Amino acid sequence: MKPAPFVRHTPRTLDEALAILAEVAPQDGRVLAGGQSLVPIMAFRMARPAHLVDINEVAGLDKLIVENGMLIVGARVRHGAFHKPVEPGPLGALLASVVHNIAHYPIRMRGTMCGSLAHADPSSEWCLTAATLDAELVARRKGGERIIPARDFFEGLMSTALKEDELLAEARYMLLPAGTKFGFNEFSRRAGDFAMSAALATYRIVDGRIADARVGVGGAEASPRRIPEAEAALNGQMPGDAAFRAAAEAASAAIDPLEDIQTTGEYRRDLVRAVVRRALEASVK
Amino acid sequence: MSAATKGSGTTWVGRAIRRLEDPALVTGRGRFTADLPAAHWVRFVRSPVAAGTIKKIKPPDGAFVVTAAELAGVKPIKPMLYKFNYRPIGQPILADGVVRFTGECIAAAIAASEEEAEDIADAVEVEIDETAPLIDARDAASSAALHPEAPDNVIVNAQVKTPEFDTAWRNAHRIVRLEARSRRQNATPMEPRAAHAAYDPATGRITLTCTTQMPHLTRTAIADLLDMPESDLRVIAPDVGGGFGQKMSLPPEYVLIAWLAREHRSSFAWTEDRRENLIASYHSRDQYIALDGAFDADGKLIALSADVLANIGAYSCFPTTCGVEPLMAMAEIPGPYDVRHYACTARGVATNTCPMAPYRGVSRPVITFALERLMDKAAVELGINPIDIRRRNLIDQFPYTSAMGLVFDEATYKETLELAVKHVDVPAFRARQQALRKQGRYLGLGFCTFSERTGYGSPAFAARGMAITPGWEMVELTMDPSGFVELRIGTSPHGQGLRTTLAQIVADQLGIEPQRIKVIHGDTDRSPYGWGTFASRSLVISGGATLIAAQKLRAKIIKLATHMLEAAPEDIVLGDSAATVAGTDRSIAIAALARDAYHQTHRFKGEIEPGMTEAGHYDPPGTFSNACHVAMVEVDIETGQVKVEKFIAAEDCGRIINPMIADGQVHGGIAQGIGNAILEEILYDENGTILSSTLADFLPPTAHEIPPIELHHLETHTTATNLQAKGLGEGGAIGSPAAVMNAINDALSPFGVAIDEMPATPQRIRAALRARQQTETAA
Structure with a gap:
């Protein structure tokens, strides 16, 4: 579990960093920031960048x-x-x-x-x-x-x-408008593990009804995205169990679930249903 | 033993003193194998496939790479069992033309640093003609043979049936069947395996430093395989960061490191990384167990039939052999219950998977899970509550000889059950359970009563028919002229706190403080031959030998004191580091007596031998400790997630030497058992690729997943051992999976689904619930 050989560059300015990146990119040069994802996969030799452009000392990027x-x-x-x-x-x-x-x-x-x-x-x-x-x-x-x-x-x-x-x-x-409600929920096997499904919801209340709903789902598909079907199930509805369940059901049906040897598409839909509803419930707590 | 320090007002046994080994460990001053410098570092090239024939191994030009071709003189690891239709199979140190599991060592790449060695290993070209692998034990008969010695892949095959079994079976009121599946696990010690071997040009000896639970047997085994005198090999187990059984088998990697040092007259080291540990260090608990229990109308188990199928992996581990799981299962499935009629078939089959070896509890976490699920299932079918069915079946007459001929010494099966029941407050739990169900929340309560066979000596091991029959332990105890004490033990603790508990035992006998006693272990040059730490044995057996040696040394101190104080031996009292004539102020420091024993021997006119060294050995028949574990869980019905809310254990391990250390053993075992029940699983796909090769995929519990654990001790002093103590190292891990699984099933009872597969992952729980819903919808 030792990475393959690589060259580490430590630029001090953004221009310098971009110049090095331009030069080493064709030789599988990669940017190194916190390293919490890249370094483990390098240790497994699943990633073998020949060059790392370490931006930890680049001025201005801490904005x-x-x-x-x-x-x-x-x-x-x-x-x-x-x-x-x-x-x-x-x-x-x-x-x-x-x-x-x-x-x-x-x-x-x-x-x-x-x-x-x-x-x-x-x-x-x-x-x-x-x-x-x-x-x-x-x-x-x-x-x-x-x-x-x-x-x-x-x-x-x-x-x-x-x-x-x-x-x-x-x-x-x-920035989100004042009064924006939000809720987040994720499911993982252990505390701190990668989420097997996660949901983030935001909306405003206009005249007692949900407006501008955003419902995002992560961990369930190849990329996280907003789920328009779930948002449609919320907009114009009173916030509460019925609307939240409808949105959860819509999200569960709308996804194209990731599957693996342990996790069927059906199970992933179960999780999406649960995390979307729980994220929405968290928004009113 | 309290008499030992009569007059001092202090006894050390029974006190929760802090562990003497901890200051170095918690301040980063421990010494581990990987801390040693080496001239050469080794990286193994491992098979990327589960089964096949090696066509080519081509190292990069000029690289230092060793393959099986160079190892012609080194014998394969081939442990032996003389019973149970065992077929001896050998494991080559490096794959010899054939690979039998993903992760098997094919070659060793060697360089001046670990990084360079890994670069070389990466560049070794390996071509393998892949063949169809055998992964699931149930497919053994229909698959190609892994080893020519076992055409059907069955390596061990045992049957037992008591004489009146069939009659009892026919008279049963009800037969209850339980099919249990335990998925594969890895013991996951914090420190993975590591070995370092150095050649001494002055003596020609090899010193192998390695992380192991059994240094002496490692020396014997490697000396045999390399055909060298044992005296030319010194094995050191320095600080060992956990073993749990994974480090009680001989790894081929260690043999190769020792061979390299001898062959190339230099130093060589290897430190396993976590991925290697997960794919290629020993696995365990990959078993199918089917039980049929024949009950009478009152819920009494009158006959039990068992079928055990253990997946032993590609090779047979040394020294226990791969019989260790199936044969322990066969011997101990009836557990702490009075069942007179028993039939069992136990098979161990070879597959293209990582070899199996003992892991804390060996088969008992699995058989206890199966049996305790059977008891709960029978309780439901017979309309009895789960506590009552255990009350009706637990043994309470001692000694009790089981259907398998095991002799159970006195224990407190029913008492620990009642103690646990008292602390659970079952009616309050049931009321809360009912109330929360109305809110869509599902709590479960699970009981497990079990026995833990501990501290068994050579006669018990002999019943297994192993070529190597462990059991006894030896110690040597020396007081030096300064009055300080060195205890040299053959066993090899690695986290169990033996440096503290053995010092407590000696301190009481000699009337000195434990801090004056150093326990030396894990060095074949410094300690007497011994078996090592496994099977909940070290405190009982090595501690028993320590007590014997300490009693002898105590007698010698008293004899010296009678000379120096001119008093009768029965009037001498040892305590507070002095020998005192009872009822007087006449006293002499024990350290002064020690100095006399070495430097003033002329005073004793030949009546007392010089020096202060005594030996002790102990080989007890064994003793069963016992416990009742109770888990309270909540199952999230929507996601299938299980949260263990609380865990209660009522246990009895006889006399407790150090309550803090005892509690720590039980806590750690319960944590591992919870991982076993709901989290940990080594997973292969159908091609034999291992999918759980990182700690992001193989999931030991963290502090978040472990609930508050409430322990209650019944300290029934046993007559089965000279310390009046029983072992308890494995019990936490043995009982907790069953308690958690019973609790999960209790939580799921409103849905009419059962989960009899460990770990009970959220996916499996949801799948069972979904299948049930679909059945109901269809109906």
Whole structure:
């Protein structure tokens, strides 16, 4: 369980990092942030990058601010930064409620949000959050930048729209309107394990009824995504057991479930039904 | 034994003193095998497939790689059993043309660092002609033979049937059948396997340092395989980070490391990584057990029939042989119940999977699960509550000779059951269970009563017919001229706290503090021959030998004191590090007596031999400790997730030497048992690829999954051992799976589904519920 040989680069500026990445990307160069996902798969030699561009000392990537109604999370911001709300509104509270489900404390102190997004594990809590909230993902490369909407970013199991010479420099989230309700729930075999299914829901109450519902499901399909059928089952309804059950049922039916030797599609649908309803129940607690 | 320190006001046995071994361990100063520097590091090239013929092994140019071709003079590991239709099969140190399981060693790549060795191993080209693997024990007869010695793949096949069985069976009021399946597990010690061997050019000796539970037998076995005198091999087990049985079998990797040091006259080391441990260190508990219980109308079990099918993996482990699981199952399935008529077939079959070896409790977690499920199922079918059916069947006359001829010494099966029942408050639980069901929450309560055979000596092992018959233990006890004591033991503790408990035993005999006593173990140059730590034996047997040696040394101290104090031996009292004439202030420090025993021997006019060394050996018949375990669980019906809310254990292991250490043993065992029941599973696909090769896939419980554990002790001093103590190292792991499984089934009872497969994963529970719902919908 020792990684294959590699060269580690330690740039101090973003330009330097992007220049190195441009140079080493064709030789399977990879970006190293917290290393909580990449390093284990290197230890198993499932990943064998010849070069690592270590961004841990790159100035400016630790940005964590609100600007123009958006929360901006730089590539070096660790999960642990969200343990307490990073902004006073519902988004800060939402991120704080989600972050405690990510693995264990030591991992949260090393791993980064942008690293999780770029790794694109289907069970990642941050990938689910980004997909549900339609985050904008800022990809930088030598001499260029593009903004990728979350719905176009996740392309499948461990697969994203990032090009090999692109660095995910920032994730941006629209602040949530005051009064936004939210709830998160995930299912894993043990505390801290990868979620076998997870759900995040947000909505507002307008005239006593649900509006602007967002229901995201992770861990159940190759990539996390919003489930329009579940959102439709909520919008215009009174918040409560009937609407929540209908949304859960709709989500369970809508997914294209991941299956493996232990986990049938039917079981995955059971889990989605449970986590969606529980996320919605958490929104009213 | 309290008489030993009469006058001092202090006895050490029975006190929860802190463990003497812990300061080094908890401050990072422990010494483990992997800490040693080595000139050469080894990485094994392992088979990526479960079955096949090796066509080519091509190392990179110039690399130091060893294959079976270089090992012509090294014998295969071939343990022997002289009973039960055992067919001896051999395990080559490196695969010799054929691979029989995923992870089998094919070659060893060697370099100056672990990293470089892994790079070389990575670059070794291996070509294997794959053949169809045999994975499930039930397919043994219809599959190709793994070993020519066993064309049907059956390596051990035992039958027993008591004379009046058929008559009893015909007279039964009701037959209850239970088909239990236990999935495969890995013991998962914190420290995986590791070995380091160094050649000493001055003496020509090899020192093998390795993480093992049995250093002496490791020396014997490797010396035999390499055809060298045992005196040329020193085996050291330094601090060992857990074993649980996985480190009581001889790994071929250790043999190769010793061979390399001898052949190349240098130092070689190997540290197993977690993936290797999960795929290629020993597995266990892959069994099918079918029980048919014949009950009378009152719920009394009158006859029991069992069919045991154990998947033993590709090879037979040394020294126990692969008979260890099926044969223990056959001997002990009737458990603590009075059942006079018994029939059993027990088979161990070879498959293309990692070899099986003992794991804490060996077969007993599985057979206890099967039997305790049978008792609960019978209770339901006969309309009796699960506590009453146990009350009606537990043995209460001692000594009791079982249908298999095992002699059960006095124990407290019914008393521990009643003690546990008292602490559960069953009516309150049932009321809460009923109330919560209305809210869609499903609680369950599960009982398990069981016996734990412990501290058994050579006559008990002899019944198995092994070529190697363990049992006794020896110790040597020396007080040096400074009055400090060294106890050298043949057994090999690795977390059980024996450095503390044995010191407590000696301290009471000699009237000194345990801190003055050092326990030396795990070094064949420093300790007498012994078997090692396994089978809940070390405290009872090595402790018994220690008591004998300490009593002899105590007698010598008293004899010295009678000379120096001019008093009668019966008037000498030992305590507070001094020998005192009772009722007087005439006293001499024990350390002064020790110095005299070495430096003033002329004073004793030849009546007392010089020096202060005594030996002790002990070989007891064995004793059964017992317990009742109770689990309270909640099953999440929507996801199938099981949460163990609370665990209660009432146990009796006789005299307790150190209550804190005893509690720790039980806690750890229960935690492992909970993992066994709901989490841990080694999974192969049909190609023999192992799917649980990381700790993200093989799931030992964490602190989150372990509930508060409430322990109650009945400390019934036994006459079966000289310490009045019984073993308890395995009981926690033996009873807890059954208690949890019974609780899960109790929780699921409103749905009419049963889960008789361990682990009871959420997927399996949901599948059972869904199948039931579909049946009902169809009806």
